[in-house]
Amino acid sequence: MGSLARIMRxxxxxxxxxxxxxxxxxxxxxxxxxxxxxxxxxxxxxxxxAALARVERTxxxxxxxxxxxxHVSAEITYTSKHSVEVQVTVMSENILTGARRVTNKAAxxxxxxxxxxxxxxxxxxxxxxxxxxxxxxxxKRYEAQKLERMETKWKNGDVMxxxxxxxxxxxxxxxxxxxxxxxxxDCTLHGFVHGGVTMKLMDEVAGIVAARHCKTNIVTASVxxxxxxxxxxxxxxITISGRMTFTSNKxxxxxxxxxxxxxxxxxQERYRAASAFVTYVSLSKEGKTLPVPQLLVETEEEKxxxxxxxxxxxxxxxxxxxxxxxxxxxx
Amino acid sequence: MGSLARIMRxxxxxxxxxxxxxxxxxxxxxxxxxxxxxxxxxxxxxxxxAALARVERTxxxxxxxxxxxxHVSAEITYTSKHSVEVQVTVMSENILTGARRVTNKAAxxxxxxxxxxxxxxxxxxxxxxxxxxxxxxxxKRYEAQKLERMETKWKNGDVMxxxxxxxxxxxxxxxxxxxxxxxxxDCTLHGFVHGGVTMKLMDEVAGIVAARHCKTNIVTASVxxxxxxxxxxxxxxITISGRMTFTSNKxxxxxxxxxxxxxxxxxQERYRAASAFVTYVSLSKEGKTLPVPQLLVETEEEKxxxxxxxxxxxxxxxxxxxxxxxxxxxx
Amino acid sequence: MGSLARIMRxxxxxxxxxxxxxxxxxxxxxxxxxxxxxxxxxxxxxxxxAALARVERTxxxxxxxxxxxxHVSAEITYTSKHSVEVQVTVMSENILTGARRVTNKAAxxxxxxxxxxxxxxxxxxxxxxxxxxxxxxxxKRYEAQKLERMETKWKNGDVMxxxxxxxxxxxxxxxxxxxxxxxxxDCTLHGFVHGGVTMKLMDEVAGIVAARHCKTNIVTASVxxxxxxxxxxxxxxITISGRMTFTSNKxxxxxxxxxxxxxxxxxQERYRAASAFVTYVSLSKEGKTLPVPQLLVETEEEKxxxxxxxxxxxxxxxxxxxxxxxxxxxx
Numbered sequence: 001m002g003s004l005a006r007i008m009r010x011x012x013x014x015x016x017x018x019x020x021x022x023x024x025x026x027x028x029x030x031x032x033x034x035x036x037x038x039x040x041x042x043x044x045x046x047x048x049x050a051a052l053a054r055v056e057r058t059x060x061x062x063x064x065x066x067x068x069x070x071h072v073s074a075e076i077t078y079t080s081k082h083s084v085e086v087q088v089t090v091m092s093e094n095i096l097t098g099a100r101r102v103t104n105k106a107a108x109x110x111x112x113x114x115x116x117x118x119x120x121x122x123x124x125x126x127x128x129x130x131x132x133x134x135x136x137x138x139x140k141r142y143e144a145q146k147l148e149r150m151e152t153k154w155k156n157g158d159v160m161x162x163x164x165x166x167x168x169x170x171x172x173x174x175x176x177x178x179x180x181x182x183x184x185x186d187c188t189l190h191g192f193v194h195g196g197v198t199m200k201l202m203d204e205v206a207g208i209v210a211a212r213h214c215k216t217n218i219v220t221a222s223v224x225x226x227x228x229x230x231x232x233x234x235x236x237x238i239t240i241s242g243r244m245t246f247t248s249n250k251x252x253x254x255x256x257x258x259x260x261x262x263x264x265x266x267x268q269e270r271y272r273a274a275s276a277f278v279t280y281v282s283l284s285k286e287g288k289t290l291p292v293p294q295l296l297v298e299t300e301e302e303k304x305x306x307x308x309x310x311x312x313x314x315x316x317x318x319x320x321x322x323x324x325x326x327x328x329x330x331x
Numbered sequence: 332m333g334s335l336a337r338i339m340r341x342x343x344x345x346x347x348x349x350x351x352x353x354x355x356x357x358x359x360x361x362x363x364x365x366x367x368x369x370x371x372x373x374x375x376x377x378x379x380x381a382a383l384a385r386v387e388r389t390x391x392x393x394x395x396x397x398x399x400x401x402h403v404s405a406e407i408t409y410t411s412k413h414s415v416e417v418q419v420t421v422m423s424e425n426i427l428t429g430a431r432r433v434t435n436k437a438a439x440x441x442x443x444x445x446x447x448x449x450x451x452x453x454x455x456x457x458x459x460x461x462x463x464x465x466x467x468x469x470x471k472r473y474e475a476q477k478l479e480r481m482e483t484k485w486k487n488g489d490v491m492x493x494x495x496x497x498x499x500x501x502x503x504x505x506x507x508x509x510x511x512x513x514x515x516x517d518c519t520l521h522g523f524v525h526g527g528v529t530m531k532l533m534d535e536v537a538g539i540v541a542a543r544h545c546k547t548n549i550v551t552a553s554v555x556x557x558x559x560x561x562x563x564x565x566x567x568x569i570t571i572s573g574r575m576t577f578t579s580n581k582x583x584x585x586x587x588x589x590x591x592x593x594x595x596x597x598x599q600e601r602y603r604a605a606s607a608f609v610t611y612v613s614l615s616k617e618g619k620t621l622p623v624p625q626l627l628v629e630t631e632e633e634k635x636x637x638x639x640x641x642x643x644x645x646x647x648x649x650x651x652x653x654x655x656x657x658x659x660x661x662x
Numbered sequence: 663m664g665s666l667a668r669i670m671r672x673x674x675x676x677x678x679x680x681x682x683x684x685x686x687x688x689x690x691x692x693x694x695x696x697x698x699x700x701x702x703x704x705x706x707x708x709x710x711x712a713a714l715a716r717v718e719r720t721x722x723x724x725x726x727x728x729x730x731x732x733h734v735s736a737e738i739t740y741t742s743k744h745s746v747e748v749q750v751t752v753m754s755e756n757i758l759t760g761a762r763r764v765t766n767k768a769a770x771x772x773x774x775x776x777x778x779x780x781x782x783x784x785x786x787x788x789x790x791x792x793x794x795x796x797x798x799x800x801x802k803r804y805e806a807q808k809l810e811r812m813e814t815k816w817k818n819g820d821v822m823x824x825x826x827x828x829x830x831x832x833x834x835x836x837x838x839x840x841x842x843x844x845x846x847x848d849c850t851l852h853g854f855v856h857g858g859v860t861m862k863l864m865d866e867v868a869g870i871v872a873a874r875h876c877k878t879n880i881v882t883a884s885v886x887x888x889x890x891x892x893x894x895x896x897x898x899x900i901t902i903s904g905r906m907t908f909t910s911n912k913x914x915x916x917x918x919x920x921x922x923x924x925x926x927x928x929x930q931e932r933y934r935a936a937s938a939f940v941t942y943v944s945l946s947k948e949g950k951t952l953p954v955p956q957l958l959v960e961t962e963e964e965k966x967x968x969x970x971x972x973x974x975x976x977x978x979x980x981x982x983x984x985x986x987x988x989x990x991x992x993x
Contacts, residue, residue, distance in 0.1 A: 005335045007361060010672040010846040015729045030338060034400055038426040047427050067851040069365055095369045096378050096446075115427075168760070176731075179666045181692055184341040184515035189398040208669065208731055211757040237696055263700045345869075345879065347945070352882025353865030360858030364850075380850060383857030386888045394881060394949075439857075449852060449893070480889055507899075510840045512870055519695075519711060521780055526714030526770075527691030534684030538676075539841055539899055542925045548676065551683025553721045558811055559714050562780070568838075568870050594873040614678070618725075 002035035003073040008066050014207075014217065016283070019064040021220025022203030024090055024104055029055075029196030031074040032086040032108040039076055039084060040112035043125045049118075049188060050084060050110035052195030054145060055226045058106040063219060063287075064092040070103075077107075078138025079127040084110045085138060109145060118190055118231070149227055160241040160257065170296045174212035175243040178205045182236050193232040198258060198274055202226070205242040206254040210280035213244055213252060214292055217283045221251060224277035224312070232260045232273050239270075245277070246309025247295040253309045254278050277312065333366035334404040339397050341515035346566045350395040355421055355435055360386075362405040363417040363439040370407050370415060371443035374456040380449075381415060381441035385476060389437040395423040401434075408438075409469025410458040415441045416469060440476060500627045505543035506574040509536045513567050524563040529589055529605055533557070536573040537585040541611035544575055544583060547621055548614045552582060555608035555643075563591040563604050570601075576608070577640025578626040584640045585609050608643065665735040666693045670728050672846035677897045681726040686752055686766055691717075693736040694748040694770040701738055701746060702774035705787040711780075712746060712772035716807060720768045726754040732765075739769075740800025741789040746772045747800060771807060832958045836874040837905040840867045844898050855894040860920055860936055864888070867904040868916040872942035875906055875914060876954055879945045883913060886939035886974070894922045894935050901932075907939070908971025909957040915971045916940050939974065 004027055012023040029052060036050035064070060071091040078085040090104040114120040129135045166172035178201060186197045203220055210218040232238060239259045246253040258274040282290040297306045335358055343354040360383060367381035395401060402422045409416040421435040445451040460466045497503035509532060511517075517528040534551055541549040563569060570590045577584040589605040613621040628637045666689055674685040691714060698712035726732060733753045740747040752766040776782040791797045828834035840863060842848075848859045865882055872880040894900060901921045908915040920936040944952040959968045 002336075003334070004337060005333075005365075006337065007365065010849075034336075034338065034426055038424075038429070041427045042429065049427075093369075095365055096372045096380075098369070098372065176667065177665070178668060179693075179696070181696055184518070187341075204669065208667075208757060212760075215758040215760070237700075263696065263703060345881075347879040347947075349879070349881050349945075351862075351865060351869065352885065352940075353862035353869075356861040356865060356885065357856075357858035360856060360861060364856065364858070380852050382854070382893060383890050385890065386857075386861070386885070388884060388887050390884045391882050444852075446852060449854070476887075479887065507841055508839060510838055510867070510870055512866060521711050521775075521777060523713070523780065525688075525691060525695065526717075527688035527695075530687035530691060530717070531682070531684035534682060534687060535843060536841070538682065538684075539843060539925075542899070543923075546925055548678040548680070550676075550680050550725060551722050553719065554683065554687065554717070556719050556807075556810065557717045559716065562713060568873070592874070594870070594877055609683075614680075616678075 002031055002038065003071065004031045004034075005069055005071045008064060008068050008070055010066055013066045016217040016285075017066050018217070018219050019066070019068075019070075020200070020203060020207065021060055021223065021278075022200035022207075024060070024064065024070065025055075025058070025199040025203060025223065026194075026196035027070060027072045028058075028088045028090060028104065028106050029108065029194065029199060031072040031088055032110065033194070033196075035074045035076060036084040036086055036110035036112075039079075039127075040110075040122065040124055046122055047115045048112040048122045049115060049190050051113050051192070051231065052108060052228050053083065053111045054109040054149060054228065055195075055199070055223070056107040056145065057222060057225050058104060059222045060104060060220050062092065062101045062103045064103050067094075069093045069095055076127055077134070078142060079124045080139075080142050081123055082111060082121050083142070084112070084124055085141065086110065107141070113190075115190060118192070145225075148225065160243055167296065169213065169293050170298055171243050171302050172298075174209045175241070176205055176208045176212065177239060177241045178208070180238045180240065182232065182234055182238060184234070187234050191234040193234075193236075193238075195228060198228070198232065198238070199223075199226065201238065201240045202242075202256045202258060202274070202276060203278060205240045206256050206278035206280065209242040209244055209254045210252050210282070213247075213295070214282040214290070216290055217285070218280045219283060221279045221281045224279075226274055226276040228274050230260070230271055230273050233262065236260045236262050238273070242278075244295050245305040246313060247292050248313055249291055250281060250289050251313070252280050252282075252292050252295070253313065254280065255305070277309070333362055333369065334402065335362045335365075336400055336402045339395060339399050339401055341397055344397045348397050350397070350399075350401070352391055355391070355395065355401065356386075356389070358401060358403045359389075359419045359421060359435065359437050360439065362403040362419055363441065366405045366407060367415040367417055367441040367443075370410075370458075371441075371453070371455055377453055378446045379443040379453045380446060382444050383439060384414065384442045385440040385480060387438040387476065389435055391435060393423065393432045393434045395421075395434050398425075400424045400426055407458055408465070409473060410455045411470075411473050412454060413442060413452050414473070415443070415455055416472065417441065438472070498627065500544065500624050501629055502574050502626065502633050503629075505540045506572070507536055507539045507543065508570060508572045509539070511569045511571065513563065513565055513569060515565075518565050522565040524565075524567070524569070526559060529559070529563065529569070530554075530557065532569065532571045533587045533589060533605070533607060534609060536571045537587050537609035537611065540573040540575055540585045541583055541613070544578075544626070545613045545621070545623055548616070549611045550614055552610045552612045554610075557605055557607040559605050561591070561602055561604050564593065567591045567593050569604070573609075575626050576636045577644060578623050579644055580622055581612060581620050582644070583611050583613075583623050583626070584644065585611065586636070608640070665733065666696075667731055667733045670726060670730050670732055672728055675728045679728050681728070681730075681732070683722055686722070686726065686732065687717075687720070689732060689734045690720075690750045690752060690766065690768050691770065693734040693750055694772065697736045697738060698746040698748055698772040698774075701741075701789075702772075702784070702786055708784055709777045710774040710784045711777060713775050714770060715745065715773045716771040716811060718769040718807065720766055722766060724754065724763045724765045726765050729756075731755045731757055738789055739796070740804060741786045742801075742804050743785060744773055744783050745804070746774070746786055747803065748772065769803070829958065831875065831955050832960055833905050833964050834960075836871045837903070838867055838870045838874065839901060839903045840870070842900045842902065844894065844896055844900060846896075849896050853896040855896075855898075855900070857890060860890070860894065860900070861885075861888065863900065863902045864918045864920060864936070864938060865940060867902045868918050868940035868942065871904040871906055871916045872914050872944070875909075875957070876944040876952070878952055879947070880942045881945060883941045883943045885941075888936055888938040890936050892922070892933055892935050895924065898922045898924050900935070906957050907967040908975060909954050910975055911953055912943060912951050913975070914942050914944075914954050914957070915975065916942065917967070939971070
C-alpha cells in the first residue's frame with residue numbers, strides 16, 4: 001500500500017471552490033507511479049521507472065473543496081509479465097467537521113522502462129496474491145484492457161482546426177486548444193512528462209470547452225479510459241485540443257487529443273501522445289445539476305461523433321442501471 | 332497519526348539535487364497543521380483552525396534528493412489548555428533501491444483560533460495518553476518552551492536595512508528589492524532563465540513599490556521597452572530593485588533594475604541583466620482610477636530622474652494624442 | 663501562428679482579482695519563445711533555442727480577471743540575419759458571458775543561440791512575406807530598436823542599495839533581503855499565511871546568505887527554535903532578511919528576521935512576525951563537508967552577535983556530545 005495526502009489550495013480549484021478533476025487525476029497518477037516503481041524495483045535487477053500506459057474509466061463520485069485534505073491510497077492488484085495494475089482510492093476529509101467521503105476510485109496500468117534505455121520494457125516481479133481468485137480476476141481485466149487498447153488506436157491526422165465566427169452551441173464555438181511548453185517540473189528525473197501532468201492539462205482544456213458551451217460552473221463527472229500512446233519528452237511543446245462530441249440532458253462529452261511537438265528536434269515529427277473522452281456536468285450556484293444546452297452539430301463528421309458519443313452514453317447508463325439493480329433491496 | 336507523502340521535484344531542490352530545507356519545513360508544517368486542526372475540532376464546539384506558534388530546533392540528519400518520496404508523519408504528543416504539541420518525523424524513500432532514512436524530527440506548537448474571530452484562542456480538547464509519564468514529560472517540554480519563548484521576545488526595532496526611517500511619499504520610502512534564487516522551472520532546458528520569468532519578477536517588484544506608495548489596489552498600465560543585456564544562468568541569485576521615479580496626477584513610473592549574481596561561480600562578477608520603466612495606476616474598490624500622491628524628491632539624483640520621467644510621460648501623452656487625432660471623426 | 667491559452671488562477675492575480683501584469687508578460691514571452699524557436703529550427707542546420715533580446719513598450723489596455731481564459735497568439739513579423747521579431751496579441755475571454763477583449767499587444771525580439779554553444783548566435787531562416795511592404799516596415803522597426811538599444815545601454819554601477827562595496831566575508835557582503843507578496847496559495851482559507859510558507863522563505867533567504875559567503879553548494883544543517891510572534895494576513899508584503907552571525911570551521915549561523923507590512927491597510931504598522939537562526943554547511947561536489955571561510959566582523963554589534971552565535975554553537979556541541987556519551991558502547 002502506498003498513500004499520499006495534501007491540503008487542497010485555491011490554485012487546485014475553480015472559482016466556485018470545487019477542486020479540478022485534473023488536480024485529483026494528477027495525485028492519483030503520482031500515487032500509482034510511486035507504488036508501481038517501488039514494486040518493479042523490488043527484486044535485484046536493472047533499475048527501472050514505471051511509466052503510465054493506461055487509466056481505466058474514472059468517475060468523480062463526490063466534489064472535493066478547497067481546505068479539505070485529499071487522501072490518495074494505492075494498491076497493486078495485478079501484474080502481468082510487463083505491466084502492473086494499480087487501484088487507487090481518493091478520499092476527501094474535512095478536518096473541521098471530520099467528514100470523510102470517497103471521491104474517486106481509479107485503476108491504472110504501468111509499464112517498467114529501463115533507466116539505462118527508456119525504450120526497453122523490463123519484466124515485472126510477480127505479485128503475491130492473498131486469494132487465488134485475485135489473480136484470475138486480474139487476468140480478465142488485463143485481457144479486457146489489452147483488447148480495448150488495440151481498438152482505440154488513434155489516427156495521427158485528426159487535428160482540430162479553428163473556424164471563424166462560430167454560432168453559440170456549435171462544436172466550433174466551444175472548441176479549445178491549450179499549448180504548454182514542457183518544463184522541468186513536469187518531468188520525471190528521466191526526462192519524460194509525468195502522466196499526471198498530461199491528465200491535468202486534458203481536464204483543463206475539457207473544462208474550458210464545457211464552460212464555453214454552458215456558461216455555468218461545470219465539474220468533471222468522469223474520464224473515459226485514457227491510453228498513453230507514446231512518451232512525451234522534455235523540451236516538447238504539447239498541444240491539447242478539446243471539442244464537444246455529445247450532450248445529453250444533463251451531461252456533455254468532450255473529446256481531448258494530446259499532441260507532442262519536439263520543436264527543437266529536426267528529426268522528429270509531431271505525434272499523438274494521448275486521447276480521451278471527458279464527461280462534465282453543469283452546476284447551479286447551489287450545487288444542483290443544471291440542464292445542458294443541446295450541441296448543434298453541423299458537419300457529417302460532427303454527426304458521426306455525436307452518435308458515437310450517444311452510444312457510449314447509453315452503454316454507460318445501462319451499465320449503471322445493471323449495477324443498481326444488482327444491489328439488494330435492504331441496502 | 333496523520334501523514335503526508337509526495338515525490339520531490341526539481342523545483343524542490345538546488346542545482347546539486349539536494350532538496351531545500353525549506354521544502355521539508357513546509358511539509359512538516361502542513362502535516363502539523365492538519366493533525367492539530369483535526370484534534371482541536373474533534374469535540375462539539377466552536378470551529379477553529381490551528382495556527383503555528385513555535386517550532387522547536389530541527390536538525391537535518393540526512394539529505395533528501397530529487398526523485399525520492401518524502402514521507403511526513405505527525406502525532407500529537409501533548410496538549411495544554413490552549414496549545415497542542417505535534418511531533419513530526421520525515422523519512423526519505425528511494426523507490427528504486429527501497430532505502431529509507433529518517434531525515435528530520437521536529438516538534439511544533441499550535442494554538443486553536445476561532446474561525447469566527449481569529450484573535451480569540453479556544454480551548455484544546457484533552458489528549459488521551461497511553462502512559463502516565465507522557466503527560467508529565469509533555470508538561471515539562473511545555474514549560475520549557477514557554478520560558479524560552481518569553482526570553483527570546485524579539486525587538487521589533489531590530490531591522491537589517493540601513494533604516495533612516497524615510498518619510499512617506501519619498502523615493503526611499505517605497506524603494507524595494509526582491510531577491511530570487513533561480514529554480515529549475517525558471518529556466519529553459521538549456522539552463523538559462525526564461526525572459527518571461529524575469530519580466531514577471533520585474534512587474535512584481537514594481538507592484539510592491541507602487542502599493543507601498545499609494546496603499547491602494549494598483550495595476551500595471553504599461554511597461555517600457557525592456558532590453559536583455561545578458562543571459563541569466565541557472566544557479567544565479569537575481570536581485571530586482573525598484574524605485575519610484577515620477578508621479579503624474581494619475582500614474583506612477585517605477586524604474587526596475589535586474590542584476591544577476593552567479594553566487595556559485597567564483598570567476599564571475601555580478602552583472603546588470605535587464606532594466607525597464609513600469610507605469611502603474613491606482614484603483615478604487617470599484618475599479619475607478621484614483622489620484623496618486625505626489626512623489627517627494629529629496630536628492631539631486633532623484634530630481635533628475637523625476638524630470639526624465641516627466642519627459643517620458645509627456646512624450647507618451649503627445650504620442651497618444653496624435654493617435655487619437657489621426658482617427659477620422661466618423662468613427 | 664502560434665498560440666497559448668490558459669485559465670487565470672487565484673495565484674495569477676492580486677487580492678482584488680486583477681491578473682498581475684507580470685503573469686501576462688510571462689505568457690507573452692512563452693508564446694514568443696515557442697514560435698521563434700520553431701522558426702529558427704525550421705531549416706536543416708544546427709539546433710538552436712531562441713533567447714529573448716528585447717521587448718518593445720507594452721500597454722495594458724484592459725484588465726484581466728481570475729476565471730477568464732487568456733489567449734495569447736504570436737506571429738513572426740520580421741527576420742533579420744540574426745534576429746526574429748514576434749508580435750503577440752493577448753485577449754481575455756470571459757467563458758461565461760463570451761465577452762472577449764484585447765488586453766495587450768506586444769513586440770519581442772529573439773536571437774537564436776546554438777544548443778551546443780549558447781554563446782554562439784546562429785543565422786535565422788528568412789521569412790516569406792505575403793506583402794512586399796511587410797519586409798520594408800519590419801526593417802524600419804529593426805533599425806529603430808537597434809538604435810534605441812544602443813542608446814539605453816545600462817550602467818552596471820547604478821545600484822539602488824546604499825552600496826559601500828563590502829569586502830568578501832564580511833556580514834554586509836552576504837546580507838540579503840527577500841520580499842514576498844503574499845498570494846492566495848500561501849494562505850489558509852481563513853486568510854493568514856501558512857507557517858510552513860514563512861519557514862520556506864526563511865530557509866530560502868538563509869541559503870542565499872550562505873551561498874554568497876562560501877560560493878559553494880550549501881545545505882541546511884539545522885533550524886533553531888522559531889517563534890511566530892504574530893499572524894501574517896493576506897495581502898501583506900513580507901520582508902525576510904538574513905545576515906551571517908557566526909562561522910565555525912565547518913558551519914555558518916544565519917539570523918533571519920521576518921517582518922510583515924500590511925501595505926494596503928493604512929491603519930497598521932509593519933511588525934515583526936517571526937525570527938530564527940539557521941545553520942548551514944558547505945558541501946563539495948562529492949557531498950563532503952567543506953571548511954567555511956571565517957566571517958569578518960567589523961562593528962561592535964557584529965562582534966556581539968558573533969559571540970552569542972559561538973555560545974549557541976558550543977552549547978549545541980556539548981549537548982550532542984552528552985547524547986553520544988549516553989549511548990551504551992554495544993550499540
